[in-house]
Amino acid sequence: MSDQHSQHPRRPARRRRIRAVVAGSFVVALGAGTLGAHPALATADPPGPAGVETVAGLPPHLTAGRGATVPFVEQEAENAATTGEIIGPDRNAYTLPSEASGRRAVKLDAPGEWVEFTLTRDTNSLNVRYAVPDAEQGGGITGPLDVYLNNQRRHTITLTSEFSWLYSTYPFSNDPRAVPPDDWWIPEPRPVKTPFRPHHFYAEQRLLLGKTLHAGQKIKLKLPHDSTLPWAVIDLVDFEMVAKPKKMPRGALSVVDFGADPTGVRESADAFDAAVAAGRASGRTVFIPQGTYQVNRHVVVDDVTVTGAGNWHSVVRGDGVGFYGKWAADGGSHDVHLSDFAIIGNIRERRDDLQVNGIGGALGGGSTVERLYIQRTKVGMWFDGPFHGLTVRDNMIVDQMADGLNLRRGISGVRVTNNFLRNLGDDGLAMWSHFVKNPDGTPETSEEADQDHDNVYDHNTVIAPVLANGIAIYGGRDNVVSDNVVAETVREGGGLHAGYRHGSTRFSGTLTFARNTTVRAGVLDLNWNFGVGALWFYSLDGPMDARIDVVDNSFLDSTYSAIMAVKGHPEAHSVSNIHVDGACIDGAGTYALQLQVAGAGSFTGVEARNLGVGGTWRGDPFEITDGGGNSGWQNDIRWNWPMDTARPVAPPTNCA
Structure with missing residues (x-):
């Protein structure tokens, strides 16, 4: 919902390689200025800085009482120990630091480089915000990132740019060769250079660690020595103590009993429809047990409660996945309650003619949407009225196309x-x-x-x-x-x-x-x-x-x-x-x-x-x-x- 303007990306100045950085300042200047003097090269890894919690890249007291109360703590990569390069600060559009929280991040661009966080609180999970390059012809690439717990490699997560990197003018393209129309409001000289106006670089990846780490212990993210990625930018990591999966409420109906597949192999949309219809008819809650369910279209909900085992544990994903109320012209939906599951789509480009949102339609009459995690849909929640009476609370919405x-x-x-x-x-x-x-x-x-x-x-x-x-x-x-x-x-x-x-x-x-x-x-x-x-x-x-x-x-x-x-x-x-x-x-x-x-x-x-x-x-x-x-x-x-x-x-x- 905005006119489109432009600026070419500007590559941050290269800095000399360092073994560790203690970044205690929160100064964010304009442009691609340099940071202060770096510590001298060391022959062994130093202990590293204490963990630094931030909110929107600031000391938490500067936002106290405002914003969401969340179950995780944020640590910016530029405040952690690293052998990578701190990029930024920069507020010019179409650059990697401009889209980073705090306008700075850490770039790992050689095998074996790492960034290490010291925990400030107990955690059994992490959520990393990162960027990796696009494929030369668009469409994204994937590659591994190793996770070390107290200097022992325990996990490898897959980073991807399949759902990132847009180009040219609204409604944008995922083709780096795309050029804009010859319109007066585009100030760049012709012919334009490609990739033209690259943006939307970052993505997020969650991981359950399988154990609890305590305050003072360390988590390191490292490019493997055989890395297939030319570079990865780590913006920040959120650390959360995730609760155990919730049990099915007494008297609830499980979607699994209607044929839903918790392994995600088989399509489960029809099973969800059947469970929702039975829940509405009987007045019973519909439960999504722990698992990953493939749903490739909307599930229409009205006068029903649908809940999961928690948004880390019950995941509904697919092409065009979404939970929708009836359209307002059809009377809308009422008394709908959605909670405690994740909706993860596969949206790679912006198509405003398609209804591919996480939550949609008309949900009024005292409806609630709470504790959902919504990722990679076009819009997290797009409601079409008229209707009255809805509460949306305690949700996390990330990586949206619109x-x-x-x-x-x-x-x-x-x-x-x-x-x-x-x-x-x-x-x-x-x-x-x-x-x-x-x-x-x-x-x-x-x-x-x-x-x-x-x-x-x-x-x-x-x-x-x-x-x-x-x-x-x-x-x-x-x-x-x-x-x-x-x-x-x-x-x-x-x-x-x-x-x-x-x-x-x-x-x-x-x-x-x-x-x-x-x-x-x-x-x-x-x-x-x-x-x-x-x-x-x-x-x-x-x-x-x-x-x-x-x-x-x-x-x-x-x-x-x-x-x-x-x-x-x-x-x-x-x-x-x-x-x-x-x-x-x-x-x-x-x-x-x-x-x-x-x-x-x-x-x-x-x-x-x-x-x-x-x-x-x-x-x-x-x-x-x-x-x-x-x-x-x-x-x-x-x-x-x-x-x-x-x-x-x-x-x-x-x-x-």
Whole structure:
């Protein structure tokens, strides 16, 4: 849901080989700068650094109380001991470090190179976020990575780029030879070089270790001496103490008893359908026992509970796999409860004409979706309304070709809370109040009926959406975005966004952004030739004059401006009725406020520090009402073109 722009990849400067790195700093500069001095070469492996826990690549206290509470701890590879090369920091799109958490990672590019983590807590599993190169003709390659527990090789996992590496312009291609159409909005000189705009590099792989390791013990990831991979980039590892498989609830129906195959050899879709039908008819829970089940289409659910042994243990995977409610036009589904299993697809390219999402349809009437792990579908959860009443909580959504979750058209009474999303191909969380019209331009129903309203997105973590925004609200009324953490936007979007665009309804009522934290958010828009803010408002299709409350948010290390408002073209619609009450802006590559639209807003208790260029840029008559308690941003820069080059700033320290 975004216009496409571009920038060629830039290879990070090569650094000399090292035996171990202690990376204790969280400074993330702009561009491909070098790190500090490295330790001297050693003849034996040193003990290595203590384990460093982070949240979105930051010390955890900087995001305390915000984002999802998750069962794992994150350790960034650049903070671990390694014989590899630390790449980054870099925020230029189409580079490996730009899509990495913290904008740095470790590259292993010779057999025998490794990165070793010291545990901070007990664990019996790991989840590694990595990138490996594409095949020369596209389609991906695979190769091994050895896992050492306390310096003893115990496992080998297979890394793959089969589901990564996209090229060219929207809707993208997995062919590195693909070239874009000859359109005016593509600024690169012709003929373009291929691969053109490579992106979406990373993937995730989970592994149960078969034993418990304790705090202070070590886990090493190593390229084998006979490695078939030219290189592997390790971004981070999540460590989790996974619970034992859950037992079947009393009185439940097992999908295995209806013919489902837990080995994954035989197709089990019909068996799932039969179990779901029996569960609905009898009012009994449907249970997915431990195992891997092959399901190559949607399973339609209504008035039924489907639960598994845990999302590490009960895995449903296949081509086009998904659990869908009935369409809203058919009455939708009600009282559906999905929990404790994984959905893993095989999506290799973006096809917006295909319904190949993990969860879909209309799920209302008190339905719940919780504790699922969703990977490699087009969209993790895409709901089509209108409907009312759904709770989505405690899920993990990763490696998506498009959005993480989207509420489309006339959906209300939904709470999306405590979910963790990473590596999305479009908006992480979106509400799209799609104003649907007939071919003659008349509304299919009414604008008010198509508005998403009275929904809440709270306490979610969204990391590395490689296209568009972390959390985006397109039209609608009386929605709330609160207590979330959004990090690492890569291209064509910011951390938080409100836009009258994409054929949405107008905004009405009050939209609230409260107590959110953005981290390294915002990007350079190459066609506009200026930066997009960590929080931004875009009046493309009409004026935005409904009340928008921005309360007690923190904007940390923003790539360009912290808060931005911009008009559309050629119509210059205004943005007004913005009320910012309490904000900490700690680090911005350009400005605290970037106001490129006529309008008005009030600002109270907004503190800014570590600004790369200046306080406020205004290119239109935007009226600022000073409510008091402001500091650090009142110097005004007017009427020149906004800076297209951000300047490095100090790392954030005390926005909590």
